[in-house]
Amino acid sequence: VQLLQSGDYTEGLEYLNLNIYPAILLALRQLAGQWWIVAAGTWSLAMSVLAVLPLYGLIRQQLGRQAAILAGLLYALHPRLVLHSPLVMRDPTFWFLFLLALYLSWQAAVRPSMLRLAAAGLTILLAVHTRIEGVLLLVPLGIWNWRLVWPSPVWRKRLLLGTAAVLVLAASGTVLMNLTFLRSHERWEAVGLRHAEDLWQRAFAPLVFGQGAAGVARPAVHAASVEQIDFGLAFAPDSKTNRRLVVRFVKTFTYLYGVLVLAGIWRLRGQWSRIDILPYYIVAAVAFVGVWLKYNIAPIDQRYFFPILFVSFAGLSLGVVQWADWIGRAASKLIADRAIARRASLAVVLAAVVLSGLIDGLRVGRPTLAAWREQAELGRWIRQQFGPGRTITSNSEENRLVLYYAEGRMSWIADQYVASAAAAAAADRHTLPDVVVLWPQKHRPDAAAVAENILRVHRELGYRHLPNHRLPERCRCLTVLVQERLWEGEDGNRSQDAPLRPSAVAGRTPEFSNAGSRR
Incomplete structure (x- = not known):
């Protein structure tokens, strides 16, 4: 923020390139003055709280009111999300945009209109300009509209026009930013430029030229001999990298949430191809592969796994229901009233979620x-x-x-x-x-x-x-x-x-x- 405010675009845009979050911080700095850090933390907290609204609306339309309430509770109780919610970082803003884009994409598919489609496309565009993982949102938007809207010849043309309009808007916005606000900048900026450069330098350049971007022969990334030194942010994974990645993912997801999502998948057995649920599996798989590729060339933190968590709330809510059913069947042998047994079993599962969140929060939060x-x-x-x-x-x-x-x-x-x-x-x-x-x-x-x-x-x-x-x-x-x-x-x-x-x-x-x- 200091660099951008002073006009040093070379330094200020080097890491995030074109991103909406620095613009938000600049606006808060202008409005709140010396209290802008407090205002930025309040903004993050507000975004993380408001994100539950599109999540509730999405799950309610797909799985019903009970599942939507459970999804909202699971979102609010996840210890890693709670830990990051008030921090001055772009992630809470991205969470809101990610879940809002999912909701609008589903609305555009089940209640087709150019306004809803445009809103979904614009929200995805903002999400991509917050974190590059926003490109994952194209999967549900594409699949839902392909299966539900594309068969109509009228809407087929409108979808093509809407897609073209969003692409033109993104390109023209990038050009306009570079020609106006960044006209004194030494190079043109675009969303994801840093990621493209890193991918070229770390993956494709060594394959094409047989050497790294600096002209120095790059050692094999999996080797660990005394002649191969990682410097600064370098990371040299060993043969146990994949196992450590899975362990880190499970710890971020939390063990109890993992058990719940597996139960939710079991409850959906035979219905895995449901059009409302199928994109979630695809997004989770693509996101995990992307994290795996990045983990093999550089260190990562737990925030890279959050998109997988967001598309898992449907399965998580069904997992709570499934575990409540299993426990309720066992409890019905002791409690004659099945309704009371089911409510008691649901309370037991939710109490386990709360207790697990408190324990995990203390275990992770303090260090x-x-x-x-x-x-x-x-x-x-x-x-x-x-x-x-x-x-x-x-x-x-x-x-x-x-x-x-x-x-x-x-x-x-x-x-x-x-x-x-x-x-x-x-x-x-x-x-x-x-x-x-x-x-x-x-x-x-x-x-x-x-x-x-x-x-x-x-x-x-x-x-x-x-x-x-x-x-x-x-x-x-x-x-x-x-x-x-x-x-x-x-x-x-x-x-x-x-x-x-x-x-x-x-x-x-x-x-x-x-x-x-x-x-």
Whole structure:
């Protein structure tokens, strides 16, 4: 937001490209002034709460009122959604747009009108411009309209016209943005441009040219020899990657929700090809394959699994009903009144959902909050020691708070690999990050060997390992490397071009620099 407001589009658009969320934050900053962070958190909370409305409407039309109420409760009680709801991030806005697009797509299919079709297309367009996973919404829109509307010759022409209109609107909007607001920007921006570039550099360029984008031969991603070092955000999965991905997905989905969705699928046995449910299976499968592909080339967080969760609420609500039926049959042997037995069994299932959510929330929420405090403390320490504007890289993508409190910028390595000492010697020192933060990776069996290799290559690149006792007490489990020119040894002597600490210059605060790598 600061970069875009200052007119630095090169840095400000480097990560998200054309995205509506920075525009929302800019508007909130203009309206709320110094309270814009609070306003942004309130916006996220409002979006996450309002998202239950299209979810309720969608499930009610497809499966009935009881299933819709259960779907809303399951959405509201999911601990991972609760954890992310009030955060200043684009995801709650995406949740609302994703579920609203599903509802409007179903409405456009069962009650055809050009207005509903246009509303669905526009909402999908906004969702794509919030998170790229919004393209998954084209699956239900296409399947529902193909099966329910396409057979009509009149509506067939209208569908084609509507599709063409949305494509023209998207293209013209992109062109208009680049010719007006971004006319001083050095290149044209488009939605998903970063993902396309990453896909080319990491997947297709090595296949076409036999080397990475930086011109350095890229090592096999599954190898873990001492000559292959992951640098910064690089990730080298081993043979257990697929198993770890499944475990991470199940933990994000939560174990109880997994049991419920399996029961819901069982309840729909023989009806898996229902037109209202079929797109959900396809979206879940495509989304999981996409996450698997990304997980094999870069670290991910649990938010990538949320679209799968959203298309699972139909099955989840039916799973609650199915488990209530199973328990009710068993309880009917003890309770003569079947209606009372069924209501009691439903209450038992919902109580299990609430209890599971509380346990999972405590298990995940406390360490997550502790990690956020750790990041904030480290960011403040980096700013105090080295001044603002430093480029920072890490072996974890979850370092936004470090960058925020350090007033720093994210640094990315071109191919994200330093393959050997020769490649390290050939690296351009001016493009390397000022600070490298290595978080413990206990889930990796080769973590110790990888860490030692990282330290070796970084020594060759001119980095120094800060002694742990110099770090904030909460952060002494981390490995922090700084460039030689910023180094201050135990005797307190700095390199010649190292900046003074902010506290060392009375009445002077180091200026925030916009030069450097990605934020």
